[in-house]
Amino acid sequence: MAHAYTPGLKVTSKSIVQKERRLPLKGEVVVKVGDEVAADKIIATTSLPGEVEPLNLAGKLGVPPSDILEYLSKKEGDSLEEGEIIAQTKGLLGLFKTVIKSPITGTLENISEITGQLILRAPPKKVEIDAYIDGKVVEVFKQEGVIIETVAAFVQGIFGIGGEAKGIITKIASSPDDIVSIDMIKPEHKGKILIGGSFVDSNTLKQAAKYGVSGVVVGGIDDQDLRNFLGYDIGVAITGSEDIGVTLVITEGFGKMSMAKRTFQLLIAQEGKKASINGATQIRAGVLRPEIVIPLPGEKAEEIEQESKGLEIGYPIRVIREPHFGAMGKVCELPPELRQIETEANVRTLGVELDDGSKIILPRANVEMIEE
Numbered sequence: 001m002a003h004a005y006t007p008g009l010k011v012t013s014k015s016i017v018q019k020e021r022r023l024p025l026k027g028e029v030v031v032k033v034g035d036e037v038a039a040d041k042i043i044a045t046t047s048l049p050g051e052v053e054p055l056n057l058a059g060k061l062g063v064p065p066s067d068i069l070e071y072l073s074k075k076e077g078d079s080l081e082e083g084e085i086i087a088q089t090k091g092l093l094g095l096f097k098t099v100i101k102s103p104i105t106g107t108l109e110n111i112s113e114i115t116g117q118l119i120l121r122a123p124p125k126k127v128e129i130d131a132y133i134d135g136k137v138v139e140v141f142k143q144e145g146v147i148i149e150t151v152a153a154f155v156q157g158i159f160g161i162g163g164e165a166k167g168i169i170t171k172i173a174s175s176p177d178d179i180v181s182i183d184m185i186k187p188e189h190k191g192k193i194l195i196g197g198s199f200v201d202s203n204t205l206k207q208a209a210k211y212g213v214s215g216v217v218v219g220g221i222d223d224q225d226l227r228n229f230l231g232y233d234i235g236v237a238i239t240g241s242e243d244i245g246v247t248l249v250i251t252e253g254f255g256k257m258s259m260a261k262r263t264f265q266l267l268i269a270q271e272g273k274k275a276s277i278n279g280a281t282q283i284r285a286g287v288l289r290p291e292i293v294i295p296l297p298g299e300k301a302e303e304i305e306q307e308s309k310g311l312e313i314g315y316p317i318r319v320i321r322e323p324h325f326g327a328m329g330k331v332c333e334l335p336p337e338l339r340q341i342e343t344e345a346n347v348r349t350l351g352v353e354l355d356d357g358s359k360i361i362l363p364r365a366n367v368e369m370i371e372e
Contacts, residue, residue, distance in 0.1 A: 009156040009157075009158070009289065009318070009368060009369070009370055010154055010155070010156045010289075010370075011154075011155050011156070011260070011262060011263050011266060011370050012153065012154050012155075012266075013153050013266050013269070014151060014152075014153065014296060014299065015151070015152065015154050016149060016150075016151060016301045017133065017135075017149070017150050017151070017152045017154050017293055018138070018147055018148065018149045019131075019132055019133055019135075019147070019148045019293075020145065020146075020147050021043055021044065021129050021130075021131065021132060021145045021146050021147070021148060022044075022129075022141065022144050022145035023044050023045075023046045023127065023129060023143075023144055023145055024046070024048065024127060025046050025047075025048065025127075026046065026143040026144060027044055027045050027046025027047070027127070027143060027144075028044065028045050028046070028143065029043065029044045029140055029141070029142070029143065029144070029145065029146060030042065030043060030044060030045065031043045031044075031137050031140070031146060032137065032140060033137050033138065033139065033140055034136065034137060035136070035137045036135075036136055037131040037134070037135065037136070037137060037148065038131065038134050039130065039131055039132055039133050039134050039166045039274070039276055040130050040131070040166065041130055041131045042128045042129070042130055043129060043130060043131050043137070043145070043146055043148075044128070044129050044144075044145050044146065045126065045127065045128045045129075046126075046127050047124040047125065047126055047127065048124060048125045048127055049121070049124055050106055050107075050121045050122030050123050050124050050125060051121070051122045052109070052119060052120070052121050052122075053103060053104055053106075053119075053120045053121075053122070054117050054118070054119055054120075055100075055103070055117065055118040055119075055120055056116060056117055057071075057072070057087055057100060057116055057117065057118050058115075058116020058117075059116065060098070060100055061087065061089055061098055061100065062089075062098070063089075063116075064116070065112070065113055065114060065115055065116030066113050066114075068087070068111070068113060068116055069111070069113065071087045071088060071089055072086065072087045072111070073085065073086055073087060073088070074086045074087075074108050075108070075111075076108055076109065076110060076111055077107065077108065077109075078107070078108050079106070079107055079108075080102040080104065080105060080106050080107060080108055080120065081102065081105050082102055082103065082104055082105045083101050083102065084101060084102045085099055085100070085101055085102075086100055086101065086102050086108070086118075087099075087100040088100065102120065103120070104120055104122050105122070105123065106120055106121050106122040106123055107120070107121050107123075108120060109121045129145070131148050132148065132164055132166075132276050132278075133148055133150050133152070133276045133293050133295055134150060134274065134295040134297075135148040135149050135150030135295060136148070136149050136150070136301075149301055150293070150295045150296075150301075151295070151296050151299035151300065151301055152293045152294050152295045152296055153266060153267075153269075153270050153293075153294040153296060154291065154292070154293055154294075155217075155251070155263055155266060155267060155291065155292045156289040156290065156291050157217070157249040157250050157251045157281075157289060157290040157291065157292075158250050158251060158252060158253050158289075158290075159239075159249075159250045159253075159254075159281050159283075159290065160239065160240070160247065160248055160249040160250060160278070160279025160280065160281050160290025161226070161230070161234070161239050161240070161242050161244065161247070161248050161279045161281075162215070162240065162242055162244050162245075162246060162247030162248055162279040163240050163241060163242070163247065163278060163279065163280065164247075164276065164277070164278045164280075165193075165214040165215050165246075165247045165276070165277050165278070166214060166274065166275070166276050166277070167191050167192050167193040167213075167214030167215060167274075167275060167277070168191065168192050168193065168272060168273070168274060168275070169192075169193050169195060169267065169268075169270045169271050169272065169273050169274075169275050169294060170189065170192040170193065170194050170195065170271065170272075171194075171195050171267075171268045171271050172184050172185075172189075172194045172195065172196055173195065173196045173197035173264075174197075175197060175264075176197050176198065176219065176258045176259035176260070176261055176263075176264035177197055177198050177258045178196065178197030178198060179197060179198055179199045179200075179256070180194070180196035180197060180199065180200040180204055180216070180218055181204060182201075182203050182204045182207050184196075184204075185204060185207040185208050185211060185213065186211070187211050189208070189211055189213050190211055190212035190213065191212060191213075191214055192213060192214060192215075193213075193214050193215040193216075193217065193275050193277050193292065194208070194213060194215065194216050194217065195217050195264070195267045195268055195271075196216060196217060196218040196219075196259075197218060197219060197258065197259055197264070198218065198219040198220060198256050198257055198258040198259060199218060199219065199220050199221065199222075199255075199256040199257070200216060200218045200221055200225075200248075201221075201222070201225045202225040202226070202228035202229040205225075205229045205244075205246060205248065206229065208245075208246045209244060209245030209246040210245075212245070213246050214246070214247065214277065215246065215247040215248070215249065215277040215279075215292075216246060216247070216248050216249070217248075217249045217251065217259075217267065217277070217292060218248075218249075218250060218251070218259065219250070219251055219252040219253075219256075219257040219258050219259035219260075220250060220252050220253055220254060220255050220256055220257035221248070221250055221254065222254065222255060222256075223254055229244070230242065230244065238280060238281065238282040238288060239279060239280060239281045239282075240278065240279055240280025240281065241280075242279075247277050247278065247279040248279055249277060249279055249290040249291070249292060250290070251263050252326055253325065253326050257326055260318070260328055260370070262316070262370070267292065267294075270294045273294050273295075274294075274295065275292055275293060275294040275295075276292075276293045276295075277290075277291070277292050277293075278290060278291050311331060311334065311350070311364070311369060312331065312334075313331055313332065313333070313334060314330055314331060314332075315330060315331045315369060316328070316329070316330050316369070316370040317329060317330065317331060317352060317367040317368065317369055317370060318367065318368055318370055319352070319362065319366060319367055320366060320367060320368050321365075321366040324354070324360065324362070324366075327354050327355070328354070328355050328370075329352045329353050329354040329355055330352070330353055331350055331351070331352060331353075332351045332352060332353040332359060333350060333351025333361075334350050334351075335348075335349060335350070335351075339361070341363055347363045347364070347365070348363070348364045349361050349362060349363055349364060350362060350364050350367065352367065
């Protein structure tokens, strides 16, 4: 059978999911291969060097740089407390002293008699990374991190904001066409991952953040609402580092777009289960998709058949360019020969039967697979 590979989203009710968890600097890994870990289990720790703060001591004292040791009450390596006196002049008859206090708590790292500068360093910052998903440690990178594996329902979105979060899958929409309104967000939704329908606006997202909702999953959002919620225009770089109080995953695109029925049904079928969500998105080189991972306790990875398929007849797809942007359907034809399109370019095409029963011919670059 003719087939081709077209990158696409994964929407699957059961698959093996692996997540690599690495420290930003070498540190200590506190789990071993074979350990079963919960999503919030700390699996590795390290310390980042504290921030450096220069202090022009010679300038503040009004003395030559070569003389600063005479006035210092601290030496290199000494600890400092914010507000502690670290240098002072003798003054006149014990009066009119110039007193220099430490602006930070930390360490006196360097004294320069050439420039008259002190280098102060804040205390190191402890960094811990958790497992993110419930699963098993299948590989350890010494002093760096691990790979966690689980069998899970797995849904990738088109776009997201906000970082990693965990919560309980909670249905708030009765159909994939429903708009998520502000009155649907309740205080009892704190720590939940809310499954909505076709759209959410900025005021509703602000309500979700106010009530401590872990995540919101919907079909679409307007770019203006996104701007209003964030307070700035989103760039083309990676998202996911926004400090916004709630993680948002968009499954279809921008505007009011009903969530794909298969996606909606898969998610609400997992209602009440613990899940992990991440809005991190990168749409340029090295594509990174936002995701919802719902571990399935009791399922064994060795019993799951993993197969990377190409595009085949009957395979579900989504159209990702106009004039049929967002339409869902399945492949009904994969002609091997090149065809000329409106731009007069000769490209590989495919036939698609849309969900409404109509059939169209598209360049293969205009669709992405929905991996089930």
